[in-house]
Amino acid sequence: LHRYPAIAAEQLKEALALRWGVGVENIGLGAGSVEVASQLIHAATDPGDGVMFAWRSFEAYPILSTVAGAVPQxxxxxxxxxxxxxxxxxxxTPRTRVVFLCNPNNPTGTVLTAxxxxxxxxxxxxxxLVVIDEAYVHFNRHPDTAIGMELFRRYPNVAVLHTFSKAYGLAGLRLGYAVGPRQLIETLGKVAVPFAVTALAQAAGIASLEAEDELRERIDALVAERRRVFAGMLDAxxxxxxxxxxxxxxxxGADTERLARLFEDSALSVRAFPGEGLRISLGTPEANDRVLSTARTAASLLAPQH
Structure with a gap:
């Protein structure tokens, strides 16, 4: 760890290029897909240009836009x-330069169809530039979903964002990437922070791409839990x-913060958006059981009073 990482991360880019059937020149890396999203905004906008996104969606979009001097839309x-x-x-508008499409959407989990x-x-x-942000793509089983890589191959103004933070379980190492047109990826290299992708992250990314069987098992288990918890919360x-x-x-809605405290009292960390709702991440089966138990209590609190 006393040595600097490979600044171009050639081995990881080659592994990703092989995984997706694209050229190495189509791969841009960063410290998580959020950092690559920042690169895309800096590369594609001048001060005052617009960056469009659905709302509510990934909460970094307006922050990254403002930091870059762009105008959130x-x-x-x-x-x-x-x-x-x-x-x-x-x-x-004539000043719009970037559009983010988050599929599945964070935090609602909804899907964009092809x-x-x-x-x-x-x-x-x-x-x-239209950026298809597929941070949660591995969990997406919708039969009619839009597929970022297919759109990239068909439209010259499409880039795709992926991350190793979710399904691969490398959130603490910060590793994400974009697949995009060669000229765009070249520009990303000019605005990226040098050495942002550490040697450990590069090695872990390569190892993760070689462990597809284990990845599928992890995803299948999570999707089964998602269905179970979803059905249980509906039943509640x-x-x-x-x-x-x-x-x-x-x-x-207005009960968001009250329900968030209820989950926290059950030692469950949820993401509260005051006045709107809660994003509840799937965890271990034991933790998910506590989610369902808390959900039943929450439903009784939300029941109409007569």
Whole structure:
């Protein structure tokens, strides 16, 4: 660890290029996909340019945009927690330079279908970069989902974001990447922090790509737990949304903070968005049992008072 990591991370890029059937020149790396998202915004915008995203979605989008000197362009979600692609297409201005599509969406877990994204991309000007953020792609079992890599191969203004933080379990090592057009990836290299991807992260990424069988077992177990917890929360009477990620969204409105305290009292860490809802990540079966027990208590608190 006294030596600097390979600044270009050639071995990891080669492994990723082989995994996806693209060129090494199409791979850009960073310290987590959030850092690569920052690179994309810096590379594609000038001060005052617009960065569009659904809202609520990944909470780093507006922060990264503002830090880069860009202008956040949030577009409200639909009533069922999905992207309103028609409204997003209509909201594109001459200053819009980047659009983020989070699929599955964080924190609602909803999915963008292939046909809907195709229709959207046909309406987007060719100079606008569309980033398909697939941080939770491994957990997505929706039969009609949009697939980022297919869109990258068909549209010259599409890039795809992936991370090793979720399914691969390397959140503490900070490793993410973009697959994009060669010229864009070259620009990312000019705005990236040198040596941001550590030697340990590079080695772990390569090892993870060689452990696909174990990865599938981990994902299958989590998806089974997701279905069990989702069904249990519905049975308890809670307004939880179907999810294709590793979490569930509980729309709790004004009761959000009260319910968050209830989960915390059961030694469960949930992500509360005051006035909106809770994102409840799937954990071990034992922890998920506690989620369901707490959910039943929460449902009784939310029951109408007569």
């Amino acid at each position: 949030p577009v409200p979600l639909t009533a069922d927690g999905g992207h309103d692609l028609a409204a997003m297409a209509a909201a594109i 046909s809907a994204v195709d229709d959207f991309l046909e309406k987007v000007p060719s100079h606008v 009477g809670l307004p939880v949304l179907p999810s294709e990620a590793n979490f569930l969204w509980l729309a709790a």
